[in-house]
Amino acid sequence: MGEEINEHTGSGPVNTNSNENNGETADGGAKYYTLEEVRMHNMSSDTWLIIHNKIYDITSFLEEHPGGEEVLLEQGGSDATESFEDVGHSTDAREMLQQYYIGELHMVRRQMVSYLLFSYALVILMGFYDSSWAMWLIPTVAAAVVGVLYRFFMFEHKSS
Numbered sequence: 001m002g003e004e005i006n007e008h009t010g011s012g013p014v015n016t017n018s019n020e021n022n023g024e025t026a027d028g029g030a031k032y033y034t035l036e037e038v039r040m041h042n043m044s045s046d047t048w049l050i051i052h053n054k055i056y057d058i059t060s061f062l063e064e065h066p067g068g069e070e071v072l073l074e075q076g077g078s079d080a081t082e083s084f085e086d087v088g089h090s091t092d093a094r095e096m097l098q099q100y101y102i103g104e105l106h107m108v109r110r111q112m113v114s115y116l117l118f119s120y121a122l123v124i125l126m127g128f129y130d131s132s133w134a135m136w137l138i139p140t141v142a143a144a145v146v147g148v149l150y151r152f153f154m155f156e157h158k159s160s
């Protein structure tokens, strides 16, 4: 998947090859935005929300929202997952989200934590490397850790 991270602080994606407003790059991969970048879009003329790690540009939806514009503006530029779920939105409301989808949240910090934990686990295991049982245990545990991390990242990017 063509992962694209926009590190700029402007209002649109940096990659000129990307298709605007459909959350996909020209090669079909999702657009990724950092939390810092999403935070910039917190005004009535430009409102983005994060819901379940997906980014939505809801500027054009503000006035249409049955629950009012105010509640959306309060959440502008931030993670509205909890508020959205607390209201108990209908299936229709969830389907409406799709038309405002522009990309995915890039989990820089969570990825770093995972990499650190993985490295830490390897260092601990290396301490046992002088015993014979460790010869098979280390690769086994390392494979299990990689498996868990892989599932974690897949869930993170696919959750909705």
Ligand code: HEM
Residues within 6 Å of the ligand: 049, 056, 058, 061, 065, 066, 067, 068, 071, 072, 075, 080, 083, 084, 087, 088, 089, 090, 091, 092, 093, 094, 096, 097, 100
């Ligand atoms: C882009 C995201 C959102 C969409 C598409 C959306 C859509 C809707 C829709 C269609 C309804 C009508 C009731 C239903 O069908 O469930 C509704 C009601 C409501 N929404 Fe949202 N909503 C969004 C985000 C939010 C957020 C983040 C909040 C809270 C901060 C919120 C608070 C409310 C409230 C309070 C109501 C009124 C519920 C009632 O009066 O029964 N919504 N929304």
